Amino acid sequence: MFKKILAPLDLSSNSQAVFEQALELAVSNQANLMLLHVLSTDEEISPDFGILVGLSYYPTANQELVYTYQKQWQEFTQKSLDALKSWCQIAMDAGVATEYTQTVGKPGKTICDFAKHWEADLILMGRRGYSALGELLLGSVSQYVVHHGPCSVLIVQSHPS
Numbered sequence: 001m002f003k004k005i006l007a008p009l010d011l012s013s014n015s016q017a018v019f020e021q022a023l024e025l026a027v028s029n030q031a032n033l034m035l036l037h038v039l040s041t042d043e044e045i046s047p048d049f050g051i052l053v054g055l056s057y058y059p060t061a062n063q064e065l066v067y068t069y070q071k072q073w074q075e076f077t078q079k080s081l082d083a084l085k086s087w088c089q090i091a092m093d094a095g096v097a098t099e100y101t102q103t104v105g106k107p108g109k110t111i112c113d114f115a116k117h118w119e120a121d122l123i124l125m126g127r128r129g130y131s132a133l134g135e136l137l138l139g140s141v142s143q144y145v146v147h148h149g150p151c152s153v154l155i156v157q158s159h160p161s
Contacts, residue, residue, distance in 0.1 A: 002029045002152075006120040008036045008111045008145075009087065010043050011080055014126040014158040019087050021156050022124045026096045031121070033091055035100040036114055037080045038107040077102070108144030116150040124154045 007022035009015045019035070026033040084100040091098035103110060115123050127142035146153050 002121040004120045006034045006123045008125045018126040018156045033098040037102045038110045039104045107141045112148045126156045
């Protein structure tokens, strides 16, 4: 039986399915649920860091570009936090002791470190569904967590649209 389930979530299309499975498992095991979002520029919908490339070439545009990126990052952070709050409320309404947190970091390592410190029994997470070549070139958070996680890991497969 699992007593502490960690569900790393982002704003991808698979996150709702991950949340629903984590909630179902938490209810059936009477487990605590922790919802975690790792803010990262690697996330598909994060603001485009490329906007800041070439700042030294156009000094007059520097301030405006930095301001624009900061604003986009704040909106991204808030949108993610709002999603976590919403999922947390749904889980609490279902009678599950639930917490959420958002942190900045390299997703795979941050998830593993968080699971270790929180003493999770299970990490339940999604995957993007990259091909083997895509995983080789882009890396895979789920693959990293499977190999480095301090506890059992359950991967929720994405469903092609």
